[in-house]
Amino acid sequence: MDKAYTEAFAEVDQILKLMPVDLLSKIPASFRQIISENKAENYKVKIEEPLENQNLKEETVVILGLIYRDFLASPEEREELQQKDAEELKKLEEELQEQYDIQNVFQKRKVKKEKEISDEEILNVTDLTLYKKPNFVQKIFNLVKGFFKKNNF
Secondary structure, rough: OOHHHHHHHHHHHHHHHHHHHHHHHHOHHHHHHHHEEEEEOOOOOOOOOOOHHHOHHHHHHHHHHHHHHHHHOOOOHHHHHHHHHHHHHOOOOOOOHHOOHHHHHHHHHHHHHHOOOOOOOOOOOOHHHOOOOOOOOHHHHHHHHHHHHHHHO
């Protein structure tokens, strides 16, 4: 398991030990056991009340939020929190869909290429003349031909 999560489980385990018994009884024993089994044993946690003043890991805050939503909140509040989570997840999915949409990716590439190529850099094909370097045989032929032209044979 990731080190950050094992340390977060250690912090959550310490917080659960500080909880009143009536709140702690609402959290299933199997869930508490999972937390205590997966916590980092060598990570020293020093948590004191109040929790707002503690420097908790982001993962710890997320786990505590899930514990509150799933076990400690009233049914009405749980429903409201689940709806907010669903809305946030939907918004995040829409942003990712928009960012990685195939049409948008190709459109962005096209716009980027158009910006790179300005009107001054675009060359007209009719303005170009083709120059072909003569090979050895053509050089000799042109030399002989030039000799006959000079002497007007």
